[in-house]
Amino acid sequence: xxxxxxxxxxxxxxxxxxxxxxxxxxxxxxxxxxxxxxxxxxxxxxxxxxxxxxxxxxxxxxxxxxxxxxxxxxxxxxxxxxxxxxxxxxxxxxxxxxxxxxxxxxxxxxxxxxxxxxxxxxxxxxxxxxxxxxxxxxxxxxxxxxxxxxxxxxxxxxxxxxxxxxxxxxxxxxxxxxxxxxxxxxxxxxxxxxxxxxxxxxxxxxxxxxxxxxxxxxxxxxxxxxxxxxxxxxxxxxxxxxxxxxxxxxxxxxxxxxxxxxxxxxxxxxxxxxxxxxxxxxxxxxxxxxxxxxxxxxxxxxxxxxxxxxxxxxxxxxxxxxxxxxxxxxxxxxxxxx
Ligand code: SF4
Numbered sequence: 383x384x385x386x387x388x389x390x391x392x393x394x395x396x397x398x399x400x401x402x403x404x405x406x407x408x409x410x411x412x413x414x415x416x417x418x419x420x421x422x423x424x425x426x427x428x429x430x431x432x433x434x435x436x437x438x439x440x441x442x443x444x445x446x447x448x449x450x451x452x453x454x455x456x457x458x459x460x461x462x463x464x465x466x467x468x469x470x471x472x473x474x475x476x477x478x479x480x481x482x483x484x485x486x487x488x489x490x491x492x493x494x495x496x497x498x499x500x501x502x503x504x505x506x507x508x509x510x511x512x513x514x515x516x517x518x519x520x521x522x523x524x525x526x527x528x529x530x531x532x533x534x535x536x537x538x539x540x541x542x543x544x545x546x547x548x549x550x551x552x553x554x555x556x557x558x559x560x561x562x563x564x565x566x567x568x569x570x571x572x573x574x575x576x577x578x579x580x581x582x583x584x585x586x587x588x589x590x591x592x593x594x595x596x597x598x599x600x601x602x603x604x605x606x607x608x609x610x611x612x613x614x615x616x617x618x619x620x621x622x623x624x625x626x627x628x629x630x631x632x633x634x635x636x637x638x639x640x641x642x643x644x645x646x647x648x649x650x651x652x653x654x655x656x657x658x659x660x661x662x663x664x665x666x667x668x669x670x671x672x673x674x675x676x677x678x679x680x681x682x683x684x685x686x687x688x689x690x691x692x693x694x695x696x697x698x699x700x701x702x703x704x705x706x707x708x709x710x711x712x713x714x715x716x717x718x719x720x
Pocket of ligand 1: 630631632668669670671672674675676677678681686698699700701
């Protein structure tokens with residue numbers, strides 16, 4: 383049994399302009415100890431999916447309309463708020479894009495780590511303090527015994543993100559959700575944070591869901607990838623399958639638009655022309671049909687079924703149909719060995 387299984391999840395936001403169908407039937411699984419990256423452009427539904435797992439969709443205007451999120455066999459969508467409070471922090475931790483807005487500016491970093499430990503693990507304040515020092519050391523904060531008394535504004539951007547990771551991992555969660563954890567940081571610090579997450583994942587055997595639009599980060603850290611577009615998962619596979627043998631035209635476009643060091647000078651980055659679908663009135667067929675170079679009549683009329691390319695590789699595209707024309711493309715991506 384998977385550690386986490388999302389079944390047919392639908393999430394909408396009700397606004398004055400109408401209903402935004404942000405997530406439209408997402409199915410995903412996460413195994414124990416694995417790192418799954420969810421990639422896609424802004425508005426594809428990846429962050430909303432992560433927030434739904436934590437039941438952090440602001441309501442109103444948001445609403446989880448239907449579906450199941452099974453964690454260790456229990457449906458998180460059926461838990462009471464009190465039960466969900468236990469899950470958040472102690473069993474599933476989350477780190478956000480901007481640590482400055484996620485950390486409490488009026489509390490020392492140490493107190494913020496200790497708070498979760500005292501609430502969830504019911505340990506004494508002195509034990510919690512000791513554990514908070516250990517956590518700060520684990521995430522690479524120098525002189526943790528004194529730094530524990532600092533406020534977030536006394537930390538640099540990279541250190542704040544490390545502190546967020548310490549808070550999220552303090553109670554040994556089974557899953558860590560990292561939503562664009564490096565976007566707000568400069569490039570060298572980004573690399574350090576990804577290195578740290580990789581190291582901690584190995585050390586603690588925590589399963590990680592990494593939400594990102596950065597394919598470089600995916601290649602560095604994940605074992606499996608889910609590609610989202612227009613509120614749906616359009617392709618899933620191992621990192622090797624998605625980078626070397628992608629099957630969905632959107633994934634081809636995503637890879638072609640990725641800056642790479644191995645790119646020949648004459649080869650240009652190719653942005654995907656057009657814009658994402660209108661989720662107020664989503665297309666009834668394939669969400670990528672308006673931008674896809676291979677669109678057929680059926681693409682506009684019917685959403686393609688999920689086709690199984692291998693045990694680990696699934697794609698939702700009419701090109702997989704036995705009667706579809708065969709098309710060729712050349713994804714040339716080199717990924718560094720982990
Ligand atoms: Fe393109 Fe059709 Fe495949 Fe959608 S289903 S990605 S429009 S070929």
